[in-house]
Amino acid sequence: MKIFGLSFKVIKTLLTTQYAYMLEYRIEIALWALSGVLPFIMFSLWSQNDVGNSFGVNDIGLARYFLSAFLVRQFSVVWVVFSFEEDSLSGRLSPYLLQPLHPLFRYVASHLAEQATRLPFAIAIAITFFIFNPSSFWLPSLPQLFLAYLSTHFAFTIAFLLQSLVAALCFWTEKSSALERLIFVPYLFLSGLLVPLSAFPSTVLKVAMLTPFPYLINFPAMILSGMSVDIFNGFLAQILWISLLIPSVNILWKLGVKRYTAMGA
Amino acid sequence: MKRYFKTIRLFWSTAFASQLEYQLNFLIELLAMLGTLLGSVFILSLFFTGGRQLGDWTWESALVIQGVYTFLDGLTNALLRPNLTEIVNYVREGTLDYVLLKPIDSQFWLSIKKFSFAGLPEIILGLSIVFWAAIQSGSTFSLYSLFVFIFSLFIGFVILYSVWFLIAASSIWFVKTWNATEVLRALLAAGRYPISAYPVVLRFIFTLVLPVAFLTTFPAEAILGELKFNILFFGLILSSLFFIFSRLFWKFALKHYTSASS
Numbered sequence: 001m002k003i004f005g006l007s008f009k010v011i012k013t014l015l016t017t018q019y020a021y022m023l024e025y026r027i028e029i030a031l032w033a034l035s036g037v038l039p040f041i042m043f044s045l046w047s048q049n050d051v052g053n054s055f056g057v058n059d060i061g062l063a064r065y066f067l068s069a070f071l072v073r074q075f076s077v078v079w080v081v082f083s084f085e086e087d088s089l090s091g092r093l094s095p096y097l098l099q100p101l102h103p104l105f106r107y108v109a110s111h112l113a114e115q116a117t118r119l120p121f122a123i124a125i126a127i128t129f130f131i132f133n134p135s136s137f138w139l140p141s142l143p144q145l146f147l148a149y150l151s152t153h154f155a156f157t158i159a160f161l162l163q164s165l166v167a168a169l170c171f172w173t174e175k176s177s178a179l180e181r182l183i184f185v186p187y188l189f190l191s192g193l194l195v196p197l198s199a200f201p202s203t204v205l206k207v208a209m210l211t212p213f214p215y216l217i218n219f220p221a222m223i224l225s226g227m228s229v230d231i232f233n234g235f236l237a238q239i240l241w242i243s244l245l246i247p248s249v250n251i252l253w254k255l256g257v258k259r260y261t262a263m264g265a
Numbered sequence: 266m267k268r269y270f271k272t273i274r275l276f277w278s279t280a281f282a283s284q285l286e287y288q289l290n291f292l293i294e295l296l297a298m299l300g301t302l303l304g305s306v307f308i309l310s311l312f313f314t315g316g317r318q319l320g321d322w323t324w325e326s327a328l329v330i331q332g333v334y335t336f337l338d339g340l341t342n343a344l345l346r347p348n349l350t351e352i353v354n355y356v357r358e359g360t361l362d363y364v365l366l367k368p369i370d371s372q373f374w375l376s377i378k379k380f381s382f383a384g385l386p387e388i389i390l391g392l393s394i395v396f397w398a399a400i401q402s403g404s405t406f407s408l409y410s411l412f413v414f415i416f417s418l419f420i421g422f423v424i425l426y427s428v429w430f431l432i433a434a435s436s437i438w439f440v441k442t443w444n445a446t447e448v449l450r451a452l453l454a455a456g457r458y459p460i461s462a463y464p465v466v467l468r469f470i471f472t473l474v475l476p477v478a479f480l481t482t483f484p485a486e487a488i489l490g491e492l493k494f495n496i497l498f499f500g501l502i503l504s505s506l507f508f509i510f511s512r513l514f515w516k517f518a519l520k521h522y523t524s525a526s527s
Contacts, residue, residue: 184297
């Protein structure tokens, strides 16, 4: 059986070695998890100033939304651009390109392994959150959990492909991490990390929904927190973005490798 | 003293020359900055829907805070980030040894070596927003309020620098402190909004433990002519303590520094 042209054995080896790597950096990963506090800061602001009512979410709804947004972000964070830039500048990329394994798969594996390492910290932070906000405690139903899990994975895939697109530009310019900043800006404001998108004025919301960003945090977080959301259209949009991005990454990557002359050539 | 000024001039003119080569980077930074500012102002505006206020701050006065934040962010990008994130590399590659051998204070050298000119537009824009929004909210500047404003900005910057330097200095033991810096940056983002808009517990933390209030809210109050004198005095003491502690900690860290090979 093969998945994306990879045999089961290769996948297993990739994942287990990357997981072993990640376990070495547990403290770092705990700090990374902590650095995602932004949704909690925003939650304290929105609830303290009683703004939620104006866009139809009560305090408990807000608490659940922001905790969900935090969790979704923990499992959809991507840093391909940075790994790739480092690998390409230090010349480590050349041996990777010679291997029959597409270098991107190595990055996919390390992201998935990191998510697995992150899981206990994310749970610990969620429990701490409930201790301070006991009234917001909830357990999503199994179908809810499943759909949220699925859409978070799709969110991760979209984010990963978007960054791979930027990473491929590394073949042309040395500084793709600067370009990544340009993607991060709309991600920060349109993904729903700072406020549920239902708070947006309707014209802004309409424009935002045409970009991939709301499907990276807002959509999965709405499902997980039990807010009403158009599940069918959300998944449709996620799948559309994925099927649009995969061929683009493929083409750009192939063009880039042709241009690639390694360090010193 | 003269030697130190001369060193700064030399460092920054070299930095300027080398950065002229990367004009595209400069353009990207500029775009990212404008986008960030636009986004933050948009999010801020959501708090004011339906004639509401944010922690007793009006829309115009809250924009002053946004301006101070932008200014400090520019200063961070110009000075703190390029220098203090490098310390980790000096430790990791063993080149810190060379820095320590130089006949100049090592903390000074490490903190001032680079200057990223891409931060300048943000600094200018931030200050412009501060003054524009302050005028909009009806503040009349006096020489005194301008002085207090500059002084409180200075206090805020010293605190920010000291905390950041502390984390960077701990790389002598932990080597990789990049993630801790990210946690700090995430918490500093709280400074985009007035401290009085936060719940009481956070207000306390953001004033005394991680004094975000001194970075943005208090300078904004200063230019609006609302800052109380005792807060300024307290800030002076607090920032001095932070700075002295960062220096003592650096001396202490160097005692434990064993270079890369030994």
